[in-house]
Amino acid sequence: MSNYAIIPRPASVEYLPGNFQCSGIPRIAHNAGAGAFQNEAKVFCDQIRAVFGDEAFADETKICLVKTENHAEESYRVEIHPAEIRVSAAAGAGIYRGLQTLRQLFLSGYCAGSEGRSALSIPCGIIEDRPRFPWRGFMLDCSRYFYSAEFIKHLLDALSLQHINIFHWHLSDDQGWRLPVRQYPLLTAIGSRRQDHRFRGTYIGGFYTESEIREIVAFAADRHIEVVPEIDLPGHASSVLAAYPGLGCTGGPYRVEDRFGVFDDVLCAGNDDIFPLIEAVFDTVAELFPSRYVHIGGDEVRFGRWAECPKCQKRMAELGIETPAQLQSWLTSRLAHMIKQRGKTAIGWDEVLEHTEKFPLPDDLIVMSWRNQEGGIKATAQGHRVIMAPQNNGCYLDYKNINAPEEPGQLSVNTIAQGYLMEPVTPEMDEAAAALVLGGQGNLWSEIIYAGKIAEYMIFPRICAIAENLWSDKKSKDIKDFGRRLEIHQRRMDRLGLLQYRGALS
Numbered sequence: 357m358s359n360y361a362i363i364p365r366p367a368s369v370e371y372l373p374g375n376f377q378c379s380g381i382p383r384i385a386h387n388a389g390a391g392a393f394q395n396e397a398k399v400f401c402d403q404i405r406a407v408f409g410d411e412a413f414a415d416e417t418k419i420c421l422v423k424t425e426n427h428a429e430e431s432y433r434v435e436i437h438p439a440e441i442r443v444s445a446a447a448g449a450g451i452y453r454g455l456q457t458l459r460q461l462f463l464s465g466y467c468a469g470s471e472g473r474s475a476l477s478i479p480c481g482i483i484e485d486r487p488r489f490p491w492r493g494f495m496l497d498c499s500r501y502f503y504s505a506e507f508i509k510h511l512l513d514a515l516s517l518q519h520i521n522i523f524h525w526h527l528s529d530d531q532g533w534r535l536p537v538r539q540y541p542l543l544t545a546i547g548s549r550r551q552d553h554r555f556r557g558t559y560i561g562g563f564y565t566e567s568e569i570r571e572i573v574a575f576a577a578d579r580h581i582e583v584v585p586e587i588d589l590p591g592h593a594s595s596v597l598a599a600y601p602g603l604g605c606t607g608g609p610y611r612v613e614d615r616f617g618v619f620d621d622v623l624c625a626g627n628d629d630i631f632p633l634i635e636a637v638f639d640t641v642a643e644l645f646p647s648r649y650v651h652i653g654g655d656e657v658r659f660g661r662w663a664e665c666p667k668c669q670k671r672m673a674e675l676g677i678e679t680p681a682q683l684q685s686w687l688t689s690r691l692a693h694m695i696k697q698r699g700k701t702a703i704g705w706d707e708v709l710e711h712t713e714k715f716p717l718p719d720d721l722i723v724m725s726w727r728n729q730e731g732g733i734k735a736t737a738q739g740h741r742v743i744m745a746p747q748n749n750g751c752y753l754d755y756k757n758i759n760a761p762e763e764p765g766q767l768s769v770n771t772i773a774q775g776y777l778m779e780p781v782t783p784e785m786d787e788a789a790a791a792l793v794l795g796g797q798g799n800l801w802s803e804i805i806y807a808g809k810i811a812e813y814m815i816f817p818r819i820c821a822i823a824e825n826l827w828s829d830k831k832s833k834d835i836k837d838f839g840r841r842l843e844i845h846q847r848r849m850d851r852l853g854l855l856q857y858r859g860a861l862s
Contacts, residue, residue, distance in 0.1 A: 360481070361464070361844035362457055363820050364519055364827035365837075372480040374438045380414030380474050381462060382441065384421060393421045393451045399578050400455040403513065407851050408468060414476075419443065419458075421451055430521070430580075431486040434458060436478055449521075449580040456517050457483060463848035489780065491743055492826040493522030493584075493797030494819055496811075499529035499595070500616065500802040502548075502562040507808040509575045514816070514852050516579040518823035523576055524651060524797060526586045527564075530594035530613040534563045535587065539636040540600070547595035550612035561612075569644045577646075584703070585645050587637055588653030590623040590687055596633075597621055603630050605665035616803040618656045625683040626667025635694065642698040649722070650698075652691045655705035657684050681711040692718045703743070706731025722794070726751075729782055736789035744796040750774030751822065753800040753814050757857045764814065766804050772842075773835050773862035776821035798822045812855040817842055835861060 360369060381404050384397045404412060420442045427433070427446040432454030435442040443454040465478045494515055496503065512523060527534045533547035549561035564572075576583045593604075594613045601608035605624045613619060623630045641650055662668040662680035672678075675686060685708070692702035696718070703722040709731060717740065724743045725732035732742040745751040748768060756765030757772070775798065781790045798819050805811050824838060839861050846856055 359479070360461060360483070361841040362460055362483070363838070363841055363845045364824035365832055365841070366457070366483050366485040367829060367832075368482075368484045370482045372437070372482065374480045376418075376436050376438055376441060376476075376478045376480060378414050378416055378418060378476045381408065381412045381466060381476060382414055382416050382418035384419045385417045387420055387422075392423050393448055395578060396448050396452045396455060397421060399452070400459065403459060404462060407463070408466065412466065412468065412474065428486060430519075432457070432483075433485075434483040436461075436480050436482070438480060452516075452580045453485065453519050454483075456519065457485065459517060460845070460848055463851050464844060487519065487827045488829060489793070489795030489826045491522055491795030491797070492520050492823060493524050493743065493745075493795070494520050494815070495524035495526055495586075495745070495797055495799040497526040497529070497800060497802040498534050498564075499526060499532045501806050502532060502534065502560070503802075503808055503811065505564060505568040505572055507811075508572055510853075511808075511812075511815070512572075512576050512579060512581055514849065514854055515819065515823075516581060517848075517852075518820050519827050520819065520823055521581055522797060523581050523583045524586060524799075525583055526588070526651075528587050528595060528653075529592045530619055531616070532561050532563075532612060533595040533599070535569075535585070535637070535640060536563060536566055537633075537636050537640045540633055542599035543596065546599040547612055550595075551614045553614040566644060573645060582647050582649075583645055584647050584649045584651055585641050586651035586653060586703075587641065588655070589634065589691060590625065590630075590653075590684070591618075591655065591657035592653060593623050594619055594621060596623065600633065603627060603633065605661040605668065618658065620658050620660055622657055622661060624665060624667055625662055625680075625687055626665055626669070626671035631690075634691065638694055638698055642700065648701060649703050650695050650700050651703040651724070652688070652695065653705060654684070654688055654708040655726070657707065659683070675714070677714050679711065682714050684708075685710075685712040685715040685717070688721075689715045689718060692721050696720070706735070709734055709738075726799070732780075732793070733782055733784050733789075736785055736792045739792070741792045741794055743794050744778070744780040745799055746778065747799075750776070750778045750818070751796065751798050753798050753818055754803070754805060757814075757818065758860055763857075764804070764810060770818070771860070771862045772818050772821045775818050776825050776835055776838055776861075777833065778822075778825060779830070780826070795826050796822065797826075809855045813857055816849060816854050816856040817846055818857070820845060 422444040429447045432445040432450040445451040544563040548563040552558045552560045597604040597610040659680040695702040723735035755770040756763045
C-alpha cells in the first residue's frame with residue numbers, strides 16, 4: 357500500500373518516513389483515553405474480528421486512544437509512527453471516525469498468512485480530519501420490500517466505514533406498514549402484508565418488533581449513526597387505510613397496494629379520528645427512537661378525494677380555506693406541532709413548501725429537497741433548514757449506475773460522478789442561506805429492489821461518493837483522484853462481503 361487511499365478524503369495527510377509494522381492487528385491500550393472510549397474500542401475490535409477472526413490480533417498493544425479538548429465532536433487526528441498508532445479526539449464520535457479510518461487502513465494493510473506469517477504494514481503519517489456537513493445520510497425504503505434486521509445492521513456497519521452518520525428509515529408507505537403500534541394492532545396485522553404480484557395467491561411483507569427496532573437503534577448508536585424514522589403522512593397511506601378503512605374519505609374497500617406508484621386514496625383531512633391514530637404512532641416513535649428528528653413525509657399527496665369528501669369540505673369551510681390542497685399545509689403544521697410536543701423536530705419532503713398561504717410552515721420544520729434542488733433553495737430563502745437529496749443529481753440509488761440495459765435500476769440514471777459532484781450549497785444561496793444547509797443523503801427506494809444483495813449493489817459504491825461529497829472540503833473535490841482511491845477502497849468492501857457495482861464513474 358503506497359498511500360492511504362482513504363474515503364472520504366481527509367482534510368490533511370502528511371506522510372512520514374518509515375512504516376508501522378506488526379505481526380497482526382495491534383491491540384488498544386487500556387489507558388485513560390481507552391477507558392473514556394471503551395465502547396468505540398469494543399466496536400472497532402468486533403469489526404476487525406468479524407473480518408479476520410480472533411487469530412488476527414497480535415500480542416502487541418500499540419494503539420492509544422487520546423481524549424483532547426480542542427476538537428469538534430466528529431473531528432479526529434490519527435498519528436501512525438513506527439512503534440505506535442495514536443487516535444485523538446474530544447468525543448466518542450471523533451474517536452469512532454478515526455478508528456474507521458484506521459479500519460480502512462487495516463483492511464488494506466493486513467495480510468493473513470499461514471504458519472504465523474500474518475503481517476500488518478502501514479506507511480507512517482499524520483491524518484487530520486473533520487466533516488464539512490453535520491447531516492451525511494442514507495435512506496432505506498423498507499415498505500416496498502421488507503429487509504431483515506440483520507441485513508440493516510450489516511448495512512449500517514458498512515456505511516459507518518465512510519462516516520455516514522444518519523440512517524433515515526422509511527417505515528410506511530402504500531405497500532406496507534412496518535412499525536408496531538400497540539393501540540392499533542391492525543396496522544401490522546393487516547397493513548404489513550400484501551399480495552406478491554409476482555406469484556398469485558402469495559403474500560409478502562413483515563414488520564419490525566419493538567425489540568428489533570431497539571436493537572437496530574442501539575447498534576447504530578454504537579457506530580455514531582442517528583436513526584431517523586419516517587412515517588409518511590397524509591398520502592402514501594394505503595397500508596393504513598387497509599387496516600382502518602374508516603380513516604379514508606370513501607370508506608373503502610382498500611388494500612395494501614401491490615402496485616407501485618401514487619394513489620388517490622389518502623387520510624381523510626376532515627375526519628378527526630385520524631388524529632388519535634397519529635398521536636399513538638408518534639408516541640410509539642418517541643418511545644422507540646431517541647433521534648432528535650421525525651420525518652413526516654408529505655410527498656405526492658393527491659387532493660381529489662378531499663375535493664369530493666363532505667367531511668373535508670366541511671373542514672375547509674371551518675378553516676376558511678379555498679382549495680383542498682391547502683388542507684395539506686394545515687395538516688403539516690398540526691403534525692409538526694405534535695412532533696414538537698414530543699421534544700422532536702419534524703422533517704418533510706419538499707412538497708410541504710406548497711399551498712402554505714393560509715397555514716405557513718412552522719419555522720423549525722426541516723425540508724428535504726428531493727424533486728430537484730429548487731425546493732432547498734426556496735426553503736432556505738424562507739429560513740428553513742434543508743437536507744439536499746435531489747433525485748436526478750446523484751442521490752437516488754434505485755436509479756441505474758450507468759445507462760446500460762444490463763444494469764438494474766428504474767426511471768433514470770444516477771452515476772457515481774453525479775453523487776460525488778452534487779453541491780448541496782447552490783450558487784443562488786447567500787451566506788445566511790448556505791448556513792441552513794445541513795447536508796444531504798442518498799436514498800434507496802425499493803420498488804424493484806427485492807433482495808438485500810441487490811440493494812448492496814445499488815448502494816455501493818455510490819454512497820461512498822456521496823459520503824465524500826458531504827464530509828470532505830469542497831476545494832478538495834477531484835473525481836479522478838476519487839476513482840483511484842475507490843479501486844483500493846472497493847477491495848476493502850469486498851472483505852466486508854458487500855456486492856458492489858464495478859464500472860464507469862460517469
